[in-house]
Amino acid sequence: xxxxxxxxxxxxxxxRLPGITEVSVHYPTATVWVKxxxxxxxxxxxxxxxxxxxxxxTELEAVQDAHTRLEQESRYLTLRLIIGxxxxxxxxxxxxxxYAGALxxxxxxxVLAWVSGxxxxxxxxxxxxxxxxxxxxxxxxxxxxxxxxxxxGVVGAVVVSxxxxxxxxxxxxxxxxxxxxxxxxxxxxxxxxxxxxxxxAFETLALPSSSVTVVQGSQRxxxxxxxxxxxxxxxxxxxxxxxxxxxxxxxGWIDTATLSGESVPRYFTAGQxxxxxxxxxxxxxxxxxxxxxxxxxxxQRRVDKLCEQMRRFQAQKxxxxxxxxxxxxxxxxxxxxxxxxxxxxxxxxxxxxxxxxVRALSVLVVACPCAVGLAVPLASLAGSGQxxxxxxxxxxxxxxEVVAKIRSIAxxxxxxxxxxxxxxxxAILRAxxxxxxxxxxxxxxxxxxxxxxASGLRHWANVDGSRQWDSLAQLEETPGAGQHxxxxxxxxxxxxxxxxxxxxxxxxxxxxxxxxxxxASQVAIADQHGWLATLYLADQPVNDxxxxxxxxxxxxxxxAMISGDRQGPVRWLGQQIGLAKEACYAQRSPxxxxxxxxxxxxxxxxxxxxxxxxxxxxAADVGIAPIQANEAAxxxxxxxxxxxxxxxxxxxxxxxxxxxxxxxQNLVLSALxxxxxxxxxxxxxxPPLVAVLAMAASSLSVTLNSARLMWHEPDSRV
Numbered sequence: 001x002x003x004x005x006x007x008x009x010x011x012x013x014x015x016r017l018p019g020i021t022e023v024s025v026h027y028p029t030a031t032v033w034v035k036x037x038x039x040x041x042x043x044x045x046x047x048x049x050x051x052x053x054x055x056x057x058t059e060l061e062a063v064q065d066a067h068t069r070l071e072q073e074s075r076y077l078t079l080r081l082i083i084g085x086x087x088x089x090x091x092x093x094x095x096x097x098x099y100a101g102a103l104x105x106x107x108x109x110x111v112l113a114w115v116s117g118x119x120x121x122x123x124x125x126x127x128x129x130x131x132x133x134x135x136x137x138x139x140x141x142x143x144x145x146x147x148x149x150x151x152x153g154v155v156g157a158v159v160v161s162x163x164x165x166x167x168x169x170x171x172x173x174x175x176x177x178x179x180x181x182x183x184x185x186x187x188x189x190x191x192x193x194x195x196x197x198x199x200x201a202f203e204t205l206a207l208p209s210s211s212v213t214v215v216q217g218s219q220r221x222x223x224x225x226x227x228x229x230x231x232x233x234x235x236x237x238x239x240x241x242x243x244x245x246x247x248x249x250x251x252g253w254i255d256t257a258t259l260s261g262e263s264v265p266r267y268f269t270a271g272q273x274x275x276x277x278x279x280x281x282x283x284x285x286x287x288x289x290x291x292x293x294x295x296x297x298x299x300q301r302r303v304d305k306l307c308e309q310m311r312r313f314q315a316q317k318x319x320x321x322x323x324x325x326x327x328x329x330x331x332x333x334x335x336x337x338x339x340x341x342x343x344x345x346x347x348x349x350x351x352x353x354x355x356x357x358v359r360a361l362s363v364l365v366v367a368c369p370c371a372v373g374l375a376v377p378l379a380s381l382a383g384s385g386q387x388x389x390x391x392x393x394x395x396x397x398x399x400x401e402v403v404a405k406i407r408s409i410a411x412x413x414x415x416x417x418x419x420x421x422x423x424x425x426x427a428i429l430r431a432x433x434x435x436x437x438x439x440x441x442x443x444x445x446x447x448x449x450x451x452x453x454a455s456g457l458r459h460w461a462n463v464d465g466s467r468q469w470d471s472l473a474q475l476e477e478t479p480g481a482g483q484h485x486x487x488x489x490x491x492x493x494x495x496x497x498x499x500x501x502x503x504x505x506x507x508x509x510x511x512x513x514x515x516x517x518x519x520a521s522q523v524a525i526a527d528q529h530g531w532l533a534t535l536y537l538a539d540q541p542v543n544d545x546x547x548x549x550x551x552x553x554x555x556x557x558x559x560a561m562i563s564g565d566r567q568g569p570v571r572w573l574g575q576q577i578g579l580a581k582e583a584c585y586a587q588r589s590p591x592x593x594x595x596x597x598x599x600x601x602x603x604x605x606x607x608x609x610x611x612x613x614x615x616x617x618x619a620a621d622v623g624i625a626p627i628q629a630n631e632a633a634x635x636x637x638x639x640x641x642x643x644x645x646x647x648x649x650x651x652x653x654x655x656x657x658x659x660x661x662x663x664x665q666n667l668v669l670s671a672l673x674x675x676x677x678x679x680x681x682x683x684x685x686x687p688p689l690v691a692v693l694a695m696a697a698s699s700l701s702v703t704l705n706s707a708r709l710m711w712h713e714p715d716s717r718v
């Protein structure tokens with residue numbers, strides 16, 4: 001598809017088919033979403049209808065194929081833009097010399113007028129060809145768009161100019177045709193590059209192609225992951241990403257944060273199901289590899305289905321986009337009819353044919369709603385520039401329009417509202433143990449560990465900041481379970497989870513447990529004499545979480561926290577940051593998160609940082625990724641916070657409301673321009689050049705009004 005008019009043409013063609021109830025064509029990803037009777041929504045029933053207007057409908061293409069297609073489009077546009085700029089430059093120079101009266105004789109002016117037309121031919125015949133093709137296709141689909149208007153403006157400028165030259169006049173309008181083509185080609189090239197950038201959300205969500213060790217009897221062979229079939233047994237080394245969905249043949253510790261949002265690894269027993277994208281931390285007995293039985297090969301994995309669902313969400317249009325497309329669909333035909341009526345009406349009133357033709361051409365140029373087209377994008381661009389200064393990067397500047405009308409805001413927990421810094425909330429020590437001496441040994445025992453809880457233990461143990469660790473003699477680690485530590489004085493410690501300590505033969509007394517802190521992560525420690533201590537840790541909220549949520553609640557937004565973590569940690573965090581119990585949702589899968597988000601008052605905004613949040617980021621009207629978000633979340637979000645914490649959400653909401661006000665003002669200014677300009681140009685003769693200057697003046701007023709956003713002082717109030 002060449003432009004949004006192409007998308008509307010395909011959409012209009014499919015909507016007229018029997019059995020089809022709803023159609024949505026998403027131009028940036030070249031995806032069509034169709035709803036209707038099963039027999040009517042088959043590819044072989046839809047493709048021939050689309051082919052009749054010059055487009056090709058196929059199965060959903062792979063992300064890499066989409067990249068290749070958009071790269072070809074970029075090269076195609078770049079070549080035409082170079083041709084248009086090189087030859088158009090000479091056309092514009094010749095026209096400028098004629099308009100300025102800088103030539104000594106009329107003969108030289110006449111020659112230069114023909115030269116300007118000759119240089120305009122490659123621009124009109126080659127560089128502008130995509131506009132004519134798209135215009136013809138949209139006419140076939142009975143959905144004429146801006147390409148029809150542009151094509152008629154270009155052809156009209158050339159025809160009128162040739163007619164005037166033939167009659168001996170040098171007031172030609174080849175420069176009008178060249179200017180329209182070159183400026184629009186530049187816009188289309190930028191648009192294509194943005195579409196190519198947008199595909200990275202899907203690319204980063206997809207797991208990379210890799211080799212997998214497949215168990216066949218007593219042998220182990222290496223195969224590409226795409227060739228591994230259902231029910232195959234595969235080995236996953238400790239620390240590696242699980243490549244396929246399956247059920248465990250051997251138990252082990254799995255880090256499920258990418259898909260579930262749980263802040264610490266979880267122990268899975270044989271027979272439990274695990275999903276591709278999770279990471280194998282290690283076995284309870286230090287096993288180097290995990291064996292699983294494949295239940296979903298490539299293409300059917302849960303992460304593959306998440307990617308497919310993201311595309312489905314993006315293919316469906318929001319209310320504002322639908323209204324904008326209806327406006328565009330009405331404006332172009334109306335302007336076209338008015339321009340076509342101007343010529344015969346002028347002739348009826350006794351105007352000469354050449355002057356009538358110039359009037360019709362002027363109407364076409366004036367009717368091109370450049371100011372209307374700039375009204376919203378310019379304000380969005382100015383708003384996004386201001387957002388950068390306030391610590392928010394907008395990947396989609398048009399998202400500001402939606403952010404201004406947000407009613408519900410949902411946050412992920414782990415990594416979004418929490419800082420990833422576990423701290424000790426409570427410690428239970430064996431009777432008679434000196435806490436200061438215990439802290440010193442604990443710091444020594446954990447200073448080399450990279451476990452997520454180790455930094456919290458060190459923070460609690462290093463109270464005076466003067467700990468030493470040269471008393472550690474030996475450390476044996478069982479990944480995901482615990483450590484066996486030997487100190488230089490011969491003392492031994494076992495540090496890890498309760499299950500692992502029990503497996504080491506330790507007896508954990510009832511006094512070692514405190515149900516008050518059952519929500520927290522538990523670390524148990526034992527020495528040669530048995531149980532020594534139990535510590536409870538929890539991931540701490542980011543510094544500005546409480547104040548940010550308080551501001552949002554006070555401003556009337558519906559605020560919720562949706563997490564894949566356990567009920568206990570979620571509820572505890574809600575209490576810390578001031579969220580009501582009924583606004584905290586725990587143990588939600590990525591699919592459940594998206595469904596819950598859809599049930600909140602619309603429009604919705606979602607803030608999340610992980611792969612498990614990508615579906616919600618796509619399902620929400622606007623998605624925001626925190627600064628520490630992984631690549632999949634960043635690429636799937638419309639905005640990214642550039643500073644730690646979540647206060648940027650409040651700043652973005654305030655800025656969006658100001659930006660929307662400027663958008664409305666711009667639309668009013670541009671609408672007044674179109675109304676007055678069309679009235680004037682129909683009544684009296686206005687040269688196309690004056691029409692172009694009038695367009696520039698209206699665009700300038702819209703630009704200056706948008707620039708006010710950049711001068712506004714930052715405001716953190718919603």
